Amino acid sequence: MPDPTAYVGRFAPSPTGPLHAGSLVAAVASYLDARAHGGAWLVRIEDIDEDRSVPGADRAILELLQALGMQWDGEVVWQSQRKPLYQAACERLAGHIFPCGCNRREIADSRLGLAPDGSAIYPGTCRNGLAPGRSPRSLRVRVPDAGAENELIRFTDRWAGVVGQHLASESGDFVLKRADGFWAYQLAVVVDDAEQGVTDIVRGADLLDSTARQIYLQRLLGVPTPRYLHVPVVRNADGEKLSKQTGALATRPGDEAAGVAALLDAARFLGLPSTRADTTAGFWQAAIPAWASRYARLR
Numbered sequence: 546m547p548d549p550t551a552y553v554g555r556f557a558p559s560p561t562g563p564l565h566a567g568s569l570v571a572a573v574a575s576y577l578d579a580r581a582h583g584g585a586w587l588v589r590i591e592d593i594d595e596d597r598s599v600p601g602a603d604r605a606i607l608e609l610l611q612a613l614g615m616q617w618d619g620e621v622v623w624q625s626q627r628k629p630l631y632q633a634a635c636e637r638l639a640g641h642i643f644p645c646g647c648n649r650r651e652i653a654d655s656r657l658g659l660a661p662d663g664s665a666i667y668p669g670t671c672r673n674g675l676a677p678g679r680s681p682r683s684l685r686v687r688v689p690d691a692g693a694e695n696e697l698i699r700f701t702d703r704w705a706g707v708v709g710q711h712l713a714s715e716s717g718d719f720v721l722k723r724a725d726g727f728w729a730y731q732l733a734v735v736v737d738d739a740e741q742g743v744t745d746i747v748r749g750a751d752l753l754d755s756t757a758r759q760i761y762l763q764r765l766l767g768v769p770t771p772r773y774l775h776v777p778v779v780r781n782a783d784g785e786k787l788s789k790q791t792g793a794l795a796t797r798p799g800d801e802a803a804g805v806a807a808l809l810d811a812a813r814f815l816g817l818p819s820t821r822a823d824t825t826a827g828f829w830q831a832a833i834p835a836w837a838s839r840y841a842r843l844r
C-alpha cells in the first residue's frame with residue numbers, strides 16, 4: 546500500500562499522433578488529482594512500440610500540455626530509452642517466464658475466446674517447453690492455474706469500485722517481450738511506475754482490463770501496487786472510442802481561448818460542469834478545488 550500522505554501521479558501518452566479529446570481528459574484528470582493532493586505530476590512518453598510512434602508527436606504533446614498550463618515535475622522520460630530497465634526486470638522474473646513459439650493464428654485457433662481487451666486468451670501451449678522444431682518468438686509470463694489462490698486479482702478502483710479478474714480464464718499467460726522484439730506495454734508500465742515511485746495512476750477506463758495483469762507483475766517483482774482511478778473513456782456520438790482522427794482537438798499552443806474551451810470540455814466530461822474560466826490559469830484555479838471536493842478521498 547502506498548504511503549497515504551505521499552502522492553506521485555503521472556500522465557503517460559503514446560506519441561502516435563497529436564493529443565486528442567480523449568487523451569486530454571486523461572491528462573486533465575491525472576493533473577487535477579495530483580494537484581488536488583499537493584502531489585507531483587510526472588510525464589512519461591510511452592514510445593515502447595517504436596513502429597507506432599510518429600516522429601515529432603512527443604514534442605507536440607509536451608508543447609500543448611505546457612500551453613494548457615499543465616507543467617510537469619522532474620524530467621520527462623521516454624520508454625524507448627529505458628530498455629535496460631525492462632531487460633533487468635525480465636531477468637528478475639526468470640522463474641516465471643517462458644519462450645513461446647506460437648503465432649497469432651495458432652492462439653486464435655485454440656478458441657479459448659478473447660480477453661476483455663480483445664486479445665486472444667493464450668491456451669498454454671508452450672508453458673512446459675517448446676515443441677520440437679519450434680523456435681521462440683515471444684516471451685510470456687506464466688499466470689497461476691485456474692483455482693489457485695493467487696489467480697483472482699482484486700483491487701479497488703477509485704472510480705469503478707472493487708474489480709476482480711481471473712488471470713487464467715480472462716488473460717492466460719501474457720506476453721512480456723513481443724515477437725517483433727519490442728518490450729510489451731504491460732511490463733514497461735509496471736517497471737516505470739515502480740522505478741518512478743508512482744503512487745497514483747489516473748488514466749482512461751480502456752486500461753481497466755490491463756490492471757490485473759499489471760498488479761500480478763508488481764507482485765512477482767515485489768514492488769508496491771499504486772492506487773488506481775480509471776476515468777470513463779470519451780466516445781463519439783456512435784459510441785466509438787475517439788481516435789486521433791475523430792477526436793482531434795481544435796486547439797494549438799498559443800490559442801488561449803481554444804485551450805480554455807478544450808479544458809472546460811474535459812472538466813464537463815469529468816463531472817465538473819460548473820467550472821468557469823476565461824484563461825488556462827483561471828481554469829486550474831477553479832478546477833483543482835472542484836476536483837478536490839468531489840474526488841480527493843483516497844480509498
Ligand SMILES: [Zn+2]
Nearest residue numbers: 645646647671
Ligand atoms: Zn506458445
